[in-house]
Amino acid sequence: MAVQSPIEISNREIEHKDDIEPLEYHGYWEPIGTALLENTGLTVLITFRGKKFQPYIMGGILNNNEKYIFEQLHFHWADHDESGCEHTLEGIKYSMEAHVVHYNSKYDNFDIAKNKNDGLLVVAFFIQACGDKECKEFRKITAGIDRVQKVYTRTSLDPDCLSWIGLQELSKHYYTYKGSLTTAPYFESVTWIIYRTPIYVSKGQVASFRNLQSCPRDENKRIVNNYREIQKPTKQPEVIFARNIVKKSKL
Numbered sequence: 001m002a003v004q005s006p007i008e009i010s011n012r013e014i015e016h017k018d019d020i021e022p023l024e025y026h027g028y029w030e031p032i033g034t035a036l037l038e039n040t041g042l043t044v045l046i047t048f049r050g051k052k053f054q055p056y057i058m059g060g061i062l063n064n065n066e067k068y069i070f071e072q073l074h075f076h077w078a079d080h081d082e083s084g085c086e087h088t089l090e091g092i093k094y095s096m097e098a099h100v101v102h103y104n105s106k107y108d109n110f111d112i113a114k115n116k117n118d119g120l121l122v123v124a125f126f127i128q129a130c131g132d133k134e135c136k137e138f139r140k141i142t143a144g145i146d147r148v149q150k151v152y153t154r155t156s157l158d159p160d161c162l163s164w165i166g167l168q169e170l171s172k173h174y175y176t177y178k179g180s181l182t183t184a185p186y187f188e189s190v191t192w193i194i195y196r197t198p199i200y201v202s203k204g205q206v207a208s209f210r211n212l213q214s215c216p217r218d219e220n221k222r223i224v225n226n227y228r229e230i231q232k233p234t235k236q237p238e239v240i241f242a243r244n245i246v247k248k249s250k251l
């Protein structure tokens, strides 16, 4: 049974699993094709064009042979550094949350998959503003943010613009549960994968997102606080923490 997202994740209520195969990421870091960054008025969105194949994820807690294909990546943030994420860990809030949205390859496209029980997979990364030292990998995103200040504008990014995700140890240390989209129409079709460790960027890098304009008629309106409040499901969802991974036997 899926619940509405986001939720607060508490270590007291989750099941730890050590015998999970590694989660595999394919095609996220190939310097081929174009990445596009777009100001939608609600967030900024990254999509890819002209890659040999769309990036996809498989393995880990996913069922055998299940494959989820990259659709888009977007961000949530606040008007200050002490909140902005959607999920919380033991009540801790981070400055931003990045969502990498995927759809199940058994469906033809995102639109067909989006309301199916097993339709979507969203990988979430916490981003924390910390000091003045920029995260070099994240600069591939923030360089583009400055070029899409006006609503509905777009720009191209380095096709390797997701390299900051690779700063994580991606095969383990993630939480997973069955939840929903955090924007309308809130379909309960999402398998969530949420990494425990935040990615640290500078305060200025987070602040650059707050300059994005949200309204074509009023230049002073900015995109801020585009996160959904924590949902309190009456029945707690089953949350699993994939702690360690199985070492594949060479025999």
Ligand SMILES: [Zn+2]
Residues within 6 Å of the ligand: 074, 075, 076, 099, 182
């Ligand atoms: Zn989101």
